[in-house]
Amino acid sequence: MKFTNLTIAILSVMGVTASPGASALELYVDNETKQLYAEPGPNRTKLGDFERVDDKASLKVGKSSDRQIAAGKAPEQNGQELKEDMESTKVAAVDNDRQVDTRAGIHTPRTVHKPESKWYDRINLRGYSQLRYNHTFEGDRVGGANTPELRSVMDSSVRNNQNFSFRRVRLVIYGDISDYLYFYIQPDFATSVRNQSGGEDNLHFAQLRDAYADIYLTKDHEYRFRVGQSKVPFGWENLQSSQNRLALDRADALNSAVPSERDLGVFAYYTPTHVQELWKDMSKKGLKTSGDYGILGVGVYNGQSLNKAEKNNDMTFVAHSTYPFDLGFMSDSLSGQVLEVGADAMIGKFKPTFGSFTAFDESIKISGDTIRDNSGANKSFTEERVAVHAILFPQPFGFQAEWNWGNAGALNVDTATIEKTSLSGGYVQAMYKIDDFYGTWIPYAKWQTYRGMWKTNSNMPRMAVDEIEVGVEWQVMKALELVVNYSHMNRTNMNNSAFGQASGDVVRAQLQWNYY
Incomplete structure (x- = not known):
């Protein structure tokens, strides 16, 4: 299963976030209920390490999925609203240098500040x-x-x-x-x-x-x-x-x-x-x-x-x-x-x-x-x-x-x-x-x-x-x-x-x- 910035937005709503500059956050999923957890436990599989991304695309994804997350379910991934959210996330990634987490296959936008030329x-x-x-x-x-x-x-x-x-x-x-x-x-x-x-x-x-x-x-x-x-x-x-x-x-x-x-x-x-x-x-x-x-x-x-x-x-x-x-x-x-x-x-x-x-x-x-x-x-x-x-x-x-x-x-x-x-x-x-x-x-x-x-x-x-x-x-x-x-x-x-x-x-x- 592949995850995108949607996952980070879900964590934000759940209150499970990593502050800027903090180490990466570990994410686990229950094999039966499909609920997400921030710590290991019985019958839980580790998804990967994630960092928080504060961009408009991620926030928009979070808002569109609030009701589904409140119900304890993963957001639907085949809806038109989700498709638009993903396209927005893709544009944000193009505009910035991308940092790739190869373990989870997630692309997170990151602005790179180049040193002033001498x-x-x-x-x-x-x-x-x-x-x-x-x-x-x-x-x-x-x-x-x-x-x-x-x-x-x-x-x-x-x-x-x-x-x-x-x-x-x-x-x-x-x-x-x-x-x-x-x-x-x-x-x-x-x-x-x-x-x-x-x-x-x-x-x-x-x-x-x-x-x-x-x-x-x-x-x-x-x-x-x-x-x-x-x-x-x-x-x-x-x-x-x-x-x-x-x-x-x-x-x-x-x-x-x-x-x-x-x-x-x-x-x-x-x-x-x-x-x-x-x-x-x-x-x-x-x-x-x-x-x-x-x-x-x-x-x-x-x-x-x-x-x-x-x-x-x-x-x-x-x-x-x-x-x-x-x-x-x-x-x-x-x-x-x-x-x-x-x-x-x-x-x-x-x-x-x-x-x-x-x-x-x-x-x-x-x-x-x-x-x-x-x-x-x-x-x-x-x-x-x-x-x-x-x-x-x-x-x-x-x-x-x-x-x-x-x-x-x-x-x-x-x-x-x-x-x-x-x-x-x-x-x-x-x-x-x-x-x-x-x-x-x-x-x-x-x-x-x-x-x-x-x-x-x-x-x-x-x-x-x-x-x-x-x-x-x-x-x-x-x-x-x-x-x-x-x-x-x-x-x-x-x-x-x-x-x-x-x-x-x-x-x-x-x-x-x-x-x-």
Whole structure:
């Protein structure tokens, strides 16, 4: 015989109950009279151990059975009223975690109070790794007396005798400590360090990339301060994660403003709620946004670039703006198509690292000279830039373009001085998104050019870059991506102290696996 909460209600009426928190109540039934007892006796069979349940369903059952219990009989179990009572009891059990007495087959509802979550319960991990293969198959491969080796400041594995390499190995630790505080820490385990003795680079050192906190001023997260080491909001592609970027490397022209994209500082961002939602929806569609750096952002930072100590008392100022427009306002056929446009500006002082250099052209005769500015002192140089960007997200056709102009110091090899000079450059990129064909495919083509300084190299040398890149990204699944491309490069070799020009053709492939 199976018993339910009806049994407990019967006991309540009989005055045989267990108080909350008391031990379980034993229940016995007389084999002849079928009367219930709370203690053993002759001709009595034990039914099981029971606990009291104070819920509406049990009370209702008790009331519907009062007359039958007063008559000394067990309630009828085939009546319509009893059926309704049982259904009520069943609903109560569904709404609560259930405690089961396996000896009697009785399910008793019980509310379980879960402990309050701690801040460390909200810490999350994610990241990605990128394995590259580079092959220079034509052009300037071997540096010589008058032929510098083809090198790229954006990818140190573009060089002689290079095959596989780790481009990035990132692990991100992040989480919302509260509704008003978010933290983010990202190290990279694929950093190379130049051997001071002049030998080959040492590989796979850990380096801090990001370590910041977002302090929200409002619960809807429209206004926030970002403090610590983070990306400097100058340029659109600079802000886009390498995990999401289509081309293998960022364009030199914009990245030269903030090499490695990051610095120590304080930034303020404003992102209205409807723009937050639009960017989230675009990410869910697999469109590669630059992340939420506000439609407006301003900040101050050291200005000496990533993981470099400050060298002057001046800070660099930056202002950022961008806005995504849903083109549906122009035509219903364009609904869902998003065009994002914006402009940025920065101004600050940078103190270069001074050293010596050797020219390929032996007639210059300045080997070993110390590079100084025109006044003869090792001092900081003012850098001023403005930039614009426009991005049409691929649905399926997409377009992306950025350009910047400015003034900064740069090495004049002929006079062995660092002089103030102009800079300009940018890129144009076209892409096409193909979904649901053994994954997602995005073929693309990118052209870039730049004339200006590269400030993190010794003596702040001037560089010239012209490059054409075509490739395709295959998103095999969410966790796995493959990019294959071909590039024709014409670049200044910034790794050689004479800064000679080299050109060549490079085929590259990159396998990226993501972990969430």
